[in-house]
Amino acid sequence: MRPVGGGKGQAGGVQKGLSCRGMVATLLHEIPLQGGDVTDGVVRVGDTVRRPASTSTPAVHALLRHLEAAGFEGAPRxxxxxxxxxxxxxxxxxxxxxxxxxxxxxxxxxxxxxxxxFHDATAGFPLVAEGWEGGSNDDKAPEVIGHCDLTPENVIFRGGLPHAMIDFDLARPTTRLFDIVTTLRHWAPIADPVDRHPLLRNLDVGERLRLFCDAYGVPPRDRRRLLELARIRFHRSYAVMRTRATAGGNWAKMWAGGAGQRIRRAAAWLDVHEDELHASLV
Known part of the structure; x- marks a missing residue:
């Protein structure tokens, strides 16, 4: 396992006036971190992480400061x-x-x-659309700020249990259920077995959906809608990724690596198994 603290975003520029000697001294103390799929250049410097800034950085920083003030311990400062x-x-x-x-x-x-x-800690944070990275979403009115990218690479474990979440660049106002669906896409997982991590390949997905919803406290009305929203998310995520891939960069690499096909396979698998999954949820 690797040390963590990485993330996604767009590279920022070098400040004018920084000497070559100062830049070399900085680089010598930098340890590259293998973060998410979208951003390169994430490094550790001492007890800090340095990440390229993006257009969403001000909004993300405001959120992280809000979480700190709310006493939420599961995020970086x-x-x-x-x-x-x-x-x-x-x-x-x-x-x-x-x-x-x-x-x-x-x-x-x-x-x-x-x-x-995390969702409870975002209470009171402005649910405005401006400043966040775009992406697929629910049609219902936003209720919370969602992480919207809680993959296994973006969860920090201690002693085998989740301790914190990192990489908030895809965070945005959404519904609780949309963020739950996005999380379960990776963790149940709602995916064709051929695309699952070997440790998750033969697990009972319906049982894991129910277990997560019980732990979170998902109400019955949302459980009845969960699979419907998962299907909507597959359709919209496919369209968003395809559009972003046209701009090149790491999005294009992910698309070329089969991201679109994996989404399509997951949607087809959900169509086949929806009844049994629904039975486990409700």
Whole structure:
């Protein structure tokens, strides 16, 4: 497992006046971090993480400061910007990704609690659309700020249990259920078995959907809508990724690597198994 603290975004510029000697000294102390799929250039410097800034950085920083004021411990803290125009966040020790511990039912239930605590902590934060990275969404009015990218690579584990979430660049106003669906897409997972991590390939997806919803406290009305919203999300995520891929960069690499086909396979698998999954949920 690797140390974490990475993220997604667009590269910022180098501040004028930074000497070559100062730049070299900075680079010598930088440890590259393998973060998400979208951004390169995420590094660790001491107990901090430096990440390229993006258009959503001001909104993300405001959110992280709100979470700190609310007492939510499951997110990094904002420390400002460095001389290279990168954001500075606290480094959160731990591991990311799936292993024998993080793929357990206990870890999944704890993730449901973590996501519920995060959503509750966003209460009172302005639910305005401006400033956030775009993406697929629910049709209902926003209720919370969703993480919207809670993949195994964006959850920090300690002792095999979820401790914190990182990489908030795709966060945006949404419904609780949309963020739940996005999370379960990766963690149940709602995916064709051929595309699942080996540790998740033979698990009972319906049972894991129910377990997560029980831990989060998803009400019956939302459980009845969960699979419908998952199908909507597949359709819209496919369209969003295809559009972003035309701009090149890492989005194009993900698309060329089969992201669109994986979404299509997941939607087809859901069509076949919807009745049994629904029975487990309700």
């Amino acid at each position: 904002v420390l400002g910007m460095d001389r290279l125009g990168r954001e500075i966040l606290t480094f959160v020790p731990g591991t990311t990704g799936l292993d024998l511990a993080s793929a357990t039912d206990e870890a999944l239930a704890c993730l449901g609690v973590l996501l519920r605590d």
